[in-house]
Amino acid sequence: MSLKLKTQKRQAEIMFSDGHSIDGHFFISPSPKGLSGSENVIEILNDDRFYIPFEIAEGEISLLQKGSISMVRMAMSEMPKDLPYLSRTSTKIFLLSGDILEGHVFNDLPKTRTRLSDFLNFSKRFFFIEVDEQDILVNTKFVKMVTPGI
Numbered sequence: 001m002s003l004k005l006k007t008q009k010r011q012a013e014i015m016f017s018d019g020h021s022i023d024g025h026f027f028i029s030p031s032p033k034g035l036s037g038s039e040n041v042i043e044i045l046n047d048d049r050f051y052i053p054f055e056i057a058e059g060e061i062s063l064l065q066k067g068s069i070s071m072v073r074m075a076m077s078e079m080p081k082d083l084p085y086l087s088r089t090s091t092k093i094f095l096l097s098g099d100i101l102e103g104h105v106f107n108d109l110p111k112t113r114t115r116l117s118d119f120l121n122f123s124k125r126f127f128f129i130e131v132d133e134q135d136i137l138v139n140t141k142f143v144k145m146v147t148p149g150i
Contacts (some may be wrong), residue, residue, distance in 0.1 A: 006030060009055065010041050011075035016068050017142060019097065025055040040078045042137050045069070046124040066125075070097060070142040074135040079128050081106055087114045090149030091129060096142050102149055103131035116148055 009025035016022075028039040044052055051063040080086070086106045093101040105127065107119045120127070126137045 008038070010078065012041065013073040013075075014054070014064065014069055015071045015073070015097075017070045017097075018068075022054075022056055024057070027053055027055070041072065041074065042079070042126055042128055045072070045126040045137060045139075067139075067141070070095065070139050071099075071101075072126075072137040074137070077130075077133070077135050079106070079130070079135050081130065083108070087111075089114075089116055089119065091116060092147045092149045093129060093138060093143060094145040094147075095138075096144050101129055101131050101136060101138065103129045103136070104149075105129050116146065120146060 006029070007027040008030050010028055011023070011025050013021055013023050026041050026044060028041065028044065030038045045066060050067070051065055053061050054064045055061055081088075086108055088104050088106055091101075091103060091105050095101070105116070105119055107114055113122070120140070123140060125141070126139055129136050129138060
């Protein structure tokens with residue numbers, strides 16, 4: 001009897017607060033407890049763990065300290081964007097690193113809370129922005145300023 005958990009891999013590039021980056025895979029559960037559907041990477045980044053496993057090379061697993069991750073570029077989209085209750089807001093994010101992300105955030109708050117400030121203030125540690133059809137997960141700790149986009 002195997003006690004190994006079934007997982008799926010999600011390819012991503014991780015950028016750290018010191019400017020370094022690595023490519024590899026997150027491990028997600030296809031049927032996590034308490035959730036309908038499969039887990040996604042932003043849920044892993046926003047959970048209570050301080051360290052998460054990340055595969056850098058085939059079979060080479062490292063434990064990453066989540067607080068040092070400034071942003072994650074996902075290889076494939078895993079965030080829903082076409083749900084009828086989502087409002088899409090054009091946004092420009094200025095990071096402490098000097099990088100600027102221009103794209104769209106997707107707000108699922110009630111219609112009375114659709115301002116960009118509502119989205120940011122109700123976000124967890126990591127939030128999602130779509131930049132040129134690519135999913136990027138941003139650590140709020142490394143955001144300097146956010147402005148509405150054009």
